[in-house]
Amino acid sequence: MSDADATADEGGGDGPRDCLPADVDAVRDALVSWYEDDHRSFPWRETTDAYEILVSEVMSQQTQLERVETAWREFLDRWPTVHDLAAAERGDVVGFWTGHSLGYNNRARYLHEAARQVVEGAVGPSDRPHGAGETGGGDGEFPEEPAELAELMGVGPYTANAVASFAFNNGNAVVDTNVKRVLYRAFDVPDDDEAFAVVAGALMPDGESRVWNNAMMELGGVACEKVPSCDEAGCPWRRWCHAYETGDFTAPDVPTQPEFEGSRRQMRGRVVKALSNHDELPLDTLGPKVRVDYTPDGEHGREWLRALVADLAGDGLAELEERDGETVARLR
The missing domain is CATH 1.10.340.30 (Hypothetical protein; domain 2)
Structure with missing residues (x-):
């Protein structure tokens, strides 16, 4: 076990490390897999x-x-x-x-x-x-x-x-404005340079600074920008993210809340969150979990929800299946 892993597993006390999620390995694997599957191509990323x-x-x-x-x-x-x-x-x-x-x-x-x-x-x-x-x-x-x-x-x-x-491949965890924004939103890290450095260092796997720092910077550059694109960019940290759960996407460099309440992005996030707690759900069961005013034949009803899940399906995040006269949604 690395020093970072051991530190992350320590219990008790108040400090930046208390912001770390319980399963640090899963957090690391999710980010690296997301980055290696697809990322922006810059020539300096192809050289050492x-x-x-x-x-x-x-x-x-x-x-x-x-x-x-x-x-x-x-x-x-x-x-x-x-x-x-x-x-x-x-x-x-x-x-x-x-x-x-x-x-x-x-x-x-x-x-x-x-x-x-x-x-x-x-x-x-x-x-x-x-x-x-x-x-x-x-x-x-x-x-x-x-x-x-x-x-x-x-x-x-x-x-x-x-x-x-x-x-x-011999560096420490990079902490720039984008990384601070990610850590602040995802793990509710206090707006403090030392706290950011401690959490960033504890998250980075030993001996993997090249891929890890590239992945962190990519996350802040394409998914967790000032106006985030959580679902659209397939952010790998949604299941752990404090901002994604609460809908509050302020950050040290984002002093006012971006327009979010009632947005399609918010509704997509609610679909993902609801389906993550169930193997699958019929649309009419899923609907009230996404909007309290859901009615099957209403403005925000079955067809609206079907289109919302279809958007997620197009991004490879969900799928729809017709079964026994009803439409069932699940995460991929």
Whole structure:
């Protein structure tokens, strides 16, 4: 059992770990399976090259990922290795940054200087030989520990941890705004940086920072956005999620409640919740569990409910079956 597992299983006391669900392994498996089944494709997710990942992380700061992808490819076409970037004229790098509207020019200067640090062996373990040639330690070799990566110019704890995770599978749990939103909503974690770090760390499986941090960021980016898409994105944590159960989707970066009451998303969620407690239900038995004003022939009646379940069926979440003159719904 990992330290995180042991901590999650401890009882008593008040603290962030008390927010963890009882079955941490099931929570982990659900998220990783959801991510591996289908996720957005970005080229930096297909590489373990620390230089390429560092470029993507620096570019992604306060810039939409869709815009980053084009700039990232063009940047690497021009400076394909850390050696190429280190040898470049700083003005050219800054000019590229400005021309692609990538935000603060200081990030370009810092990235250029970080490349020089790596090539010159100015970061990393003190016992590693520096400046030892193309294949020697320090010449183009990135350090693998987050603390060492944080020695690079302009690389803060978050970026260092992301590079360690995605390049070397050697990071800690990433905690950014999206991850905080997920943890706040799903497990009612207090809005406190230390609490978020503790819960995020306890959830992450040992030795799996690459897939786990990618999955957490994907969850916050496509299912648990400021306006969530729980059912539409097939959020894997719905059965444990405090916000999904209560309908309150506020979060640290979402100070006011998004429109939810009476929405189709809310009704879909009620269908899923009701069916999760039963093997199957006829529509007329399911209906009152979704809307208290359900009447089979009313505006929000059998045909309305059939269409709602059909939506879920189209998303692979439910199915309908005609049996003995009535329609029966169940989860897949």
